[in-house]
Amino acid sequence: MEKTFSHRRLDIVEERPMIGDFKDRWPALFQESGVNEEFLRITTKPLQTKFLAQLDHFSEKLFQIFESQGGVKGQKIKRILAIKDERDDIEIRRECVLKSLIIYLNEDPDSLFKEYLMVENALLRKPGGEDVLEEYKSENTLTHSTRRHLVNILTSHMTEMHGRIVPRQQKEKYALGIITLFPSLKDPFSPKGYLNQDFLLLFGGETASKMLEKWDTAFKYKVIKEAKQLTQSKELCRLLNAAEKPTENDDTSKSGRKRSKISASDAVEKMVHFHKSCCSIDEHLRGRKGQQPYILAAGRTQNKIDNFYIVVDKQLIPCQATSSLGAFDELFKSHYVFNLSYEESLVQLYTFVQTTVYNIDVTTTDESPRIRELRAKLLN
Known part of the structure; x- marks a missing residue:
């Protein structure tokens, strides 16, 4: 690196290459040791030792200045300095000095750290x-x-x-x-x-844990009881039978019936799709329309699911969960993680889950009277 120093300086000063191109030509300069050595060649001063020594030298005076700062900046600095007081660690002390200095100078510490x-x-x-x-x-x-x-x-x-x-x-x-x-x-x-x-x-x-912790004990059987009061249909009876089997976890399917403007089978199709494991998933993804997330259950038969996926805009996200309840938990969460709106025909279902199960934005969410009525029945 010493022998090629003049070539590098010429390259930087005159050619002004893109960072990516420069990194390909001089990869050693993108390591900590390489940066320190190059700084020493340019300035004849050791970068790291000089900087840290001066930082430590001025720390006490800087802390005195920071502690006298008032207003909003003073409150921000106070929270940072509290970290320093809790741990006798030179690295944390130095970080607190730099963060406080950045705030004192009306800049954002997150831009540096x-x-x-x-x-x-x-x-x-x-x-x-x-x-x-x-x-x-x-x-x-x-x-x-x-x-x-x-x-x-x-x-x-x-x-x-x-x-x-x-x-x-x-x-x-x-x-x-x-x-x-x-x-x-x-x-x-x-x-x-x-x-x-x-x-x-x-x-x-x-x-985050409310769905998995509370569904089986606090909601499942009450929802089944309420569903039995609905006008019975072949599809609804099939879903209720599946929901009441202890070995099945088709909670996501039965819940879809709460949207009255579409049938139970249509609600199921909007939320979960079975994919036979011997068929091409890519072909399935190409054939699906829309960007709203849904569950893809892959297995040999519908009673033998091997893997669950969340599909968002034709992209597969493998589920951690091994049950349909866990998969639905991740499906619901995907709306917030990806900042997605609810599927239009399932808004009532997702809103019910959001406010009643997860207790998210209960007082600010626009709920239908049916959701409020159902919540009262389930929780009282």
């Missing part, structure tokens, strides 16, 4: 956070309970840093930080990483 550092620092300062990091380091994955604990820690951190109502943009940064720090958790089909994880960050662990 990577999301994974934000997530890592949050874990390091919270009880149990280091255990999360250690488990991933040794296993290269996280158990379900540890993943839930991870999200609870970060939800608490978001509230501390950004107040009770956290902007969606901030939640997305935390989600990005998680899949950057824990890459094996990344779902390549999800826009921000991990469908259930994204929903957890949007609404918290308690809300």
